[in-house]
Amino acid sequence: MEAKLVKGLSLKALVDVEKNRVVFVESEDDLIDILLSFLTMPIGSIIRLIRDQPPVVGIGCMDNLYESVENLDVQFFRTEACKSMLLQPRNGAAAQCASLKLTIDDSEPLQYFCCESEKCTISQHKLLSHYRNAICGCGRLMSRKFDLTENKQLLLDARNRGVFVKGLARMIVSDELKIMPPGTATSFSLLSNLGLTDGSTIEERVFKIGVDQDPDFERFLKSDDHKAMLISPKVAPGFKLGNQPLGVEEYKHQQHFYYSYHIGYSYAAKLTCQETLLPSSESDSFRRTLLSVMDPKLHYMDNATSSGGFVIESTMFKVTDNLIITPISPMSGLTVLSKLKVPFSDIEERVVHVGKEEASRLLVASFVTKSALTNAFIQKYPKQE
Numbered sequence: 562m563e564a565k566l567v568k569g570l571s572l573k574a575l576v577d578v579e580k581n582r583v584v585f586v587e588s589e590d591d592l593i594d595i596l597l598s599f600l601t602m603p604i605g606s607i608i609r610l611i612r613d614q615p616p617v618v619g620i621g622c623m624d625n626l627y628e629s630v631e632n633l634d635v636q637f638f639r640t641e642a643c644k645s646m647l648l649q650p651r652n653g654a655a656a657q658c659a660s661l662k663l664t665i666d667d668s669e670p671l672q673y674f675c676c677e678s679e680k681c682t683i684s685q686h687k688l689l690s691h692y693r694n695a696i697c698g699c700g701r702l703m704s705r706k707f708d709l710t711e712n713k714q715l716l717l718d719a720r721n722r723g724v725f726v727k728g729l730a731r732m733i734v735s736d737e738l739k740i741m742p743p744g745t746a747t748s749f750s751l752l753s754n755l756g757l758t759d760g761s762t763i764e765e766r767v768f769k770i771g772v773d774q775d776p777d778f779e780r781f782l783k784s785d786d787h788k789a790m791l792i793s794p795k796v797a798p799g800f801k802l803g804n805q806p807l808g809v810e811e812y813k814h815q816q817h818f819y820y821s822y823h824i825g826y827s828y829a830a831k832l833t834c835q836e837t838l839l840p841s842s843e844s845d846s847f848r849r850t851l852l853s854v855m856d857p858k859l860h861y862m863d864n865a866t867s868s869g870g871f872v873i874e875s876t877m878f879k880v881t882d883n884l885i886i887t888p889i890s891p892m893s894g895l896t897v898l899s900k901l902k903v904p905f906s907d908i909e910e911r912v913v914h915v916g917k918e919e920a921s922r923l924l925v926a927s928f929v930t931k932s933a934l935t936n937a938f939i940q941k942y943p944k945q946e
């Protein structure tokens with residue numbers, strides 16, 4: 562894992578020397594923002610970032626799921642972009658996380674491509690792609706790369722410095738990552754809870770700590786939008802599935818303007834999300850076009866009502882109990898049975914319905930067990946006599 566260390570973080574830690582453990586750390590907004598940003602990370606990024614870290618720890622069956630995607634040939638995906646979307650998913654709060662002092666997620670920054678035909682970009686399909694060589698509605702490649710023209714405001718006011726929490730907020734972080742406002746009583750209660758002081762001399766307090774529960778905490782967050790990014794994060798634009806039973810929401814794309822202009826004999830074409838950078842009206846020497854961002858999961862020949870999944874339709878896959886996914890071949894079922902040493906007489910076919918409840922159970926089982934399908938379905942569908 563490569564971490565971008567811009568500047569070291571200063572932490573004041575209280576350590577229980579006898580038991581060799583941290584009681585709590587007192588820190589400014591930087592560390593708090595880094596911890597809170599963990600809540601915005603897509604699962605695929607978490608798996609990718611931790612899989613090579615010693616000691617190697619898996620997260621239930623999620624590693625198998627990730628590895629299955631790595632091993633699947635790109636021909637099984639709807640578009641080339643689908644495979645990279647799964648292996649290197651975008652964080653819906655990537656713009657905010659880019660301001661963190663310590664960046665753990667080393668995902669590539671967002672890229673911008675337009676159709677190789679400028680005429681198509683300006684007056685025909687008017688498309689933008691975040692993936693190189695997607696195919697435009699006209700059948701040409703989206704191959705012209707642009708940098709986004711931005712007017713980055715200098716945030717000189719220290720109160721605007723924080724990413725999720727307001728700047729200059731000092732917080733206490735306990736060993737089990739509970740975040741709370743500082744205060745002598747807080748510190749004493751932590752000590753007391755850990756049995757480090759005489760309980761009779763310390764006032765006991767009950768903490769309800771969590772971003773969504775503690776209004777003491779809430780006032781340290783920058784806005785309700787920032788709070789929503791942490792407690793109900795959405796997936797990045799373009800990542801939502803049409804038939805996804807868990808009801809995960811998707812962030813909306815920003816507006817993207819393609820603008821071109823003549824200055825003397827020279828001609829330039831640029832891309833921006835900031836309408837304020839554009840002149841208020843068009844002229845002979847200046848044109849602007851509002852672009853639509855392509856759904857990276859859709860093939861250009863698909864119609865707009867297609868559900869746009871990640872894998873191509875009409876292909877059957879086999880999913881093992883520990884979530885290894887492979888395309889079906891006539892021999893694949895037999896191979897699994899022989900590996901598991903299960904006699905054919907003990908095998909029966911069952912049909913399960915996957916609704917929201919089952920999908921939620923499957924998600925939980927994928928995180929906490931090595932037998933996701935068994936845990937998600939067999940308990941609810943016990944063997945019938």
Ligand SMILES: [Zn+2]
Pocket residue numbers: 676677678681682686697698699700701
């Ligand atoms: Zn085109």
